[in-house]
Amino acid sequence: xxxxxxxxxxxxxxxxxxxxxxxxxxxxxxxxxxxxxxxxxxxxxxxxxxxxxxxxxxxxxxxxxxxxxxxxxxxxxxxxxxxxxxxxxxxxxxxxxxxxxxxxxxxxxxxxxxxxxxxxxxxxxxxxxxxxxxxxxxxxxxxxxxxxxxxxxxxxxxxxxxxxxxxxxxxxxxxxxxxxxxxxxxxxxxxxxxxxxxxxxxxxxxxxxxxxxxxxxxxxxx
Amino acid sequence: xxxxxxxxxxxxxxxxxxxxxxxxxxxxxxxxxxxxxxxxxxxxxxxxxxxxxxxxxxxxxxxxxxxxxxxxxxxxxxxxxxxxxxxxxxxxxxxxxxxxxxxxxxxxxxxxxxxxxxxxxxxxxxxxxxxxxxxxxxxxxxxxxxxxxxxxxxxxxxxxxxxxxxxxxxxxxxxxxxxxxxxxxxxxxxxxxx
Amino acid sequence: xxxxxxxxxxxxxxxxxxxxxxxxxxxxxxxxxxxxxxxxxxxxxxxxxxxxxxxxxxxxxxxxxxxxxxxxxxxxxxxxxxxxxxxxxxxxxxxxxxxxxxxxxxxxxxxxxxxxxxxxxxxxxxxxxxxxxxxxxxxxxxxxxxxxxxxxxxxxxxxxxxxxxxxxxxxxxxxxxxxxxxxxxxxxxxxxxxxxxxxxxxxxxxxxxxxxxxxxxxxxxxxxxxxxxxxxxxxxxxxxxxxxxxxxxxxxxxxxxxxxxxxxxxxxxxxxxxxxxxxxxxxxxxxxxxxxxxxxxxxxxxxxxxxxxxxxxxxxxxxxxxxxxxxxxxxxxxxxxxxxxxxxxxxxxxxxxxxxxxxxxxxxxxxxxxxxxxxxxxxxxxxxxxxxxxxxxxxxxxxxxxxxxxxxxxxxxxxxxxxx
Numbered sequence: 001x002x003x004x005x006x007x008x009x010x011x012x013x014x015x016x017x018x019x020x021x022x023x024x025x026x027x028x029x030x031x032x033x034x035x036x037x038x039x040x041x042x043x044x045x046x047x048x049x050x051x052x053x054x055x056x057x058x059x060x061x062x063x064x065x066x067x068x069x070x071x072x073x074x075x076x077x078x079x080x081x082x083x084x085x086x087x088x089x090x091x092x093x094x095x096x097x098x099x100x101x102x103x104x105x106x107x108x109x110x111x112x113x114x115x116x117x118x119x120x121x122x123x124x125x126x127x128x129x130x131x132x133x134x135x136x137x138x139x140x141x142x143x144x145x146x147x148x149x150x151x152x153x154x155x156x157x158x159x160x161x162x163x164x165x166x167x168x169x170x171x172x173x174x175x176x177x178x179x180x181x182x183x184x185x186x187x188x189x190x191x192x193x194x195x196x197x198x199x200x201x202x203x204x205x206x207x208x209x210x211x212x213x214x215x216x217x218x219x220x221x222x
Numbered sequence: 223x224x225x226x227x228x229x230x231x232x233x234x235x236x237x238x239x240x241x242x243x244x245x246x247x248x249x250x251x252x253x254x255x256x257x258x259x260x261x262x263x264x265x266x267x268x269x270x271x272x273x274x275x276x277x278x279x280x281x282x283x284x285x286x287x288x289x290x291x292x293x294x295x296x297x298x299x300x301x302x303x304x305x306x307x308x309x310x311x312x313x314x315x316x317x318x319x320x321x322x323x324x325x326x327x328x329x330x331x332x333x334x335x336x337x338x339x340x341x342x343x344x345x346x347x348x349x350x351x352x353x354x355x356x357x358x359x360x361x362x363x364x365x366x367x368x369x370x371x372x373x374x375x376x377x378x379x380x381x382x383x384x385x386x387x388x389x390x391x392x393x394x395x396x397x398x399x400x401x402x403x404x405x406x407x408x409x410x411x412x413x414x415x416x
Numbered sequence: 417x418x419x420x421x422x423x424x425x426x427x428x429x430x431x432x433x434x435x436x437x438x439x440x441x442x443x444x445x446x447x448x449x450x451x452x453x454x455x456x457x458x459x460x461x462x463x464x465x466x467x468x469x470x471x472x473x474x475x476x477x478x479x480x481x482x483x484x485x486x487x488x489x490x491x492x493x494x495x496x497x498x499x500x501x502x503x504x505x506x507x508x509x510x511x512x513x514x515x516x517x518x519x520x521x522x523x524x525x526x527x528x529x530x531x532x533x534x535x536x537x538x539x540x541x542x543x544x545x546x547x548x549x550x551x552x553x554x555x556x557x558x559x560x561x562x563x564x565x566x567x568x569x570x571x572x573x574x575x576x577x578x579x580x581x582x583x584x585x586x587x588x589x590x591x592x593x594x595x596x597x598x599x600x601x602x603x604x605x606x607x608x609x610x611x612x613x614x615x616x617x618x619x620x621x622x623x624x625x626x627x628x629x630x631x632x633x634x635x636x637x638x639x640x641x642x643x644x645x646x647x648x649x650x651x652x653x654x655x656x657x658x659x660x661x662x663x664x665x666x667x668x669x670x671x672x673x674x675x676x677x678x679x680x681x682x683x684x685x686x687x688x689x690x691x692x693x694x695x696x697x698x699x700x701x702x703x704x705x706x707x708x709x710x711x712x713x714x715x716x717x718x719x720x721x722x723x724x725x726x727x728x729x730x731x732x733x734x735x736x737x738x739x740x741x742x743x744x745x746x747x748x749x750x751x752x753x754x755x756x757x758x759x760x761x762x763x764x765x766x767x768x769x770x771x772x773x774x775x776x777x778x779x780x781x782x783x784x785x786x787x788x789x790x791x792x793x794x795x796x797x798x799x800x801x802x803x804x805x806x807x808x809x810x811x812x813x814x815x816x817x818x819x820x821x822x823x824x825x826x827x828x829x830x831x832x833x834x835x836x
Contacts (some may be wrong), residue, residue: 002454047833050740056741056831084744091742094735098424106763111419112744160743172833184739330690331471331666333464335543342667355670363667375694388665398667 003068005168005200006030006053010062013048017185019188021060022049028218032167035191035201037211040220046204049220050172053202054081059175067167084113088161088199090190092173095157098146102136105145106160116164123163134189150177151186158190165197172204187213248348252325252378259267263382263405268345271359271399273314278345295359297401311357313387313399318377322401324362328373337369341402343381359399363388378409419427420749423740424756435724435761441718443772446808448711450773453801455784456704458793463696466610467689469541471669474498474506474676475658477683481699484692487518487658489611490528494520497655502682506661511672513664514539517656519623522594529570529582529616531623531653537563539662552576553603556619559647562599566607574601582616582626584634592634594626597643603619621651661686682785715808718765719815722758726819730826734834736762737827751824758816759809766805770797 007121008028014021024044030036040046051057052064056079064071067086071079088109096105106127110117132138134155136164140148145156154174161169171190175183187203187210194201203214211217251268326343333339343362355361364381373379382405388398428435451582459620462480467473467488476496507515519531530536534555537548538690553576564574574580578601584592599618625646629639641649663669669688672787676686738748747755774795781793797805826834 016471047831047835054742054832077748080741080744080746080749083742087742089742091739091833094740097736097739099425099426100423104426108419108740108743111422129780330694331544331688332468333690333693335461335464339544340666342669344670352417355674358665358668358671359668361670363665374698375691388667398665400667 002032003065004029005032005034005067005221006036006202007065008062009065010050011049011059012061013052013065016061021086021088023052023220024218025049027028030202030216032200033195033198034216035194035203035214037214037217038202038204038220039206039211039217041206044220045134046220048173050170050204053168053170055083081113082136084109085115086167088163088166088169089172090154090157090161090169090174091135093150093153093177095160096145096148096153096217100145101142102131102145102148102156103141105156106130106163107162109110109164113164117168119164126163127159130162130193131156134158135185136148151179151182152155154178154186157188158186158193162193162197162199165199167199169199169201170185170204171201173206174203175205175207175210183207183210237240239319246327246376246378248346250347251345252327255297263321265323266317267323268360271314271317271362273359275310276312281299292337313359315387317385317399319384321382321384323380324363324401325380327376327378328364329375330373330379337371338366338373339369340365341373341403343379347376347391357409362399362401364401364403368404370403370406372408378411380407380409381405382407417752421752424760427753427761428757431725431729432727435722436643438718438721438725439761439765439768441459442715442762443718443768445711445715445718446766446769447772447799449708449804449808450692450709450769450801451776451803452704452707454777454793454798456700457691457800459700460697462609463693465543467541468543468545468784469662470660470689471663471666472661472673472676472686472688473658473689473692474503474661474684477685480685480687480692481696483658483687485685486520487660488689490530490615493610494657496800497532497657498659498684499655499682500653502561502679502684503659505654505681506676506684507659507681509672509675511663511668512661512663514662515585515659517620517653517659519620519653520657522584522626524580524582524616524622525569525572525583527565527614527616529618529623531618531656533620536617537569539660541611542612544609548608548612549606549709551604551606553601556602556617558600558602558620559601559619559622559625559651561602561619563603563605564601564606565611565613565615565617566614568616569601571606574604576604576662581618582618584630590716596640597626597646604678610627620656621655624651624653630809652667653787688826713813719762719812722761723815723818724813726754726758726816727822730823731820734821734830737823738832738834740833741827741830746834747827750819750827754782754820754823755813755816759812760821762809762812762816766808 004026006029008025008159010027011023011155012021012025025114028036038046038049050099052059053066055066058072064142066082069082071082074082075090097108100108103124107123110120110123111189117123126137128141136152136155136159140152145153157174161171169190175186178186189202201214203210289337324343326345327347328338329342330338330339331343341364343364344356345360346356362381362385364383367383381401381403383401383403386400386402388400456612473483473487474497475487475494476764478495482492485493486494503515503517506512514535516532516536520528522529522531534557537555540548542548551566562580568574579598580601581598582594584594599622605612628646628649629636629641631725661672663672673686673688676684740750740753741747777793784793
């Protein structure tokens, strides 16, 4: 039995200078290939949680284990490498490096992780495949990322997060900047591609309407 | 802010290259202090270059100065004789071939880029400009074995090498001192000078 | 590190307008620094090696520097001449081993003409006591014979047997040519890298001959003495410009120098070439240090500008840095990325300067040599210049740490999601 993709136990985080905990999460588990919808109002510690899962921050109490590896046991640079190898991120906006081309942006994770690069085989071909799967116009590949519309940028971000089949995909309000008709389409595209790769997905959003797309749902308290 | 300050400081340090001018006065001689003992060289002083039996004041012997009138030709003649003797100053033959170490002020003669190949060593500061030139037995013509860097006119150095006597004018047979400069050490500035 | 280089390049290119301005400032400063260093070294080498084995240079009393400049470098003019009798008297001193008289004042197509005796070719030394050598011909023997320095022959395309005319003074005013008395080239000297290369050498008697029918710097109107009858006149020079002395014993130089200074008949000055050049060097050294100081300041300004541009851009780059962190970059990588960007700009600035300095040396070197008697500027980098470049990069590295460190701290604090 494989360890769960994400295993969170008794998690609590507090900034050193603060008195109160800004995040408390008792338990959360996401298995490979499953998706989790995380919702909560602003101030409920969503950014902190994402930083903890990403290995950028270490918890004050409790632990975060990804793929059976407790992040607290790794040094900072090992955590960075772990993140490069196993995680993909999509943010709400400004996902892309504006002066790199669309293709370069998608290929970024392969530059930082040889493991992901080796899984891909032919990086450029894979990038094209992903973008096509996400319904992006292929002529945009060589353009600087800054020239794309928000919707197009989000899809490029998704392709970047998915290239090299990372085991975990984290999406932080990726649809909030999109208009309503496109939101559902985007979520579907993202989840189908993630399922193809067998990745576990954590999707953070304040929009409860989207929760139906996901296997699990969890609320963060303020 | 700290970065800019550090940068400026480092630049200032680089720029203030050590152009330490010796603050000697014209005619000043080097105080005889013991150098770091060099095993192969005998440390000598400028007086050692003058033969013991030479007395430039010989012309004045027998003259009772208080008895002479003003502008007495005998006195003038004695002075001229003394000056001539000073000009023909003989060398000390026993120093020929000896390995010695002598401190003095340098006058570079030949250069190769920044490095000096040949120089004259004199006993006092400003010897080439303001004061009467030293007599022949108080100047050493040094030919360096290896070109030496960092020598400026009238800088002070210990020069170590082998002394030899050199024939000068063909007619008058004046000798002079010559040295192969095997080692050059800067003469340390006394405390209180820049 | 390789992915960072690619990103750094693209990032710097993206902000090429602002970075380009700091690049220009840095490039300007480095050009200044390199130029000063290169000219200083060329001048130092050129000056030092121009005269060797000469104990004293004697001329009319003037500034020692001025005398060395015209006697050795044939640049500038003597304020006064030396009487031939004085020259003979001093040359006869028992301490003197050899003497060479020098007469300056004429030119040939911009190159100075030196009147001297054949002893010049025997006693003149340069560099490390190198004697003069001939690539063709021999020293002058006939009255109107001329020996050319290597550069004169090359520049003007002269060969042995060529007929040339001399001009009075610098030859720039019309009617100053000694057209009626042409000279024949009988010798061409090997290149020396000293002012000898740029000089036309003739005999003292010839200088007298061409000025026989001249007075006060111009031909006497109505008087013309043709070339074939000049030998009937007394061609012993009355005055010369200066003379060089070599002694039997180098340590006797001060005595003779003092003697010449005390010479009653005429106000004369004798200088030790080495000492005079040292003095020249001290003066030049002050100018050079000032120039270097200013150049370093300009460089500091350029670096400060670079740091300012990098710092100013940091705020808007926080999201971009967060994206990089999300794909696996650590704060360390962010630090290196920013340092790389700064160093890339500096490197480009340095390369640009090198290109400018090298082409300037190639184009302007010959002109500088003609104007100041320097040997032509080297095109390759010297050790001193390499050290300078090392210092430049070290300074750039230090300064680049500042915005890089700030980005490091920001990235640590921001993590994946900057709070903006």
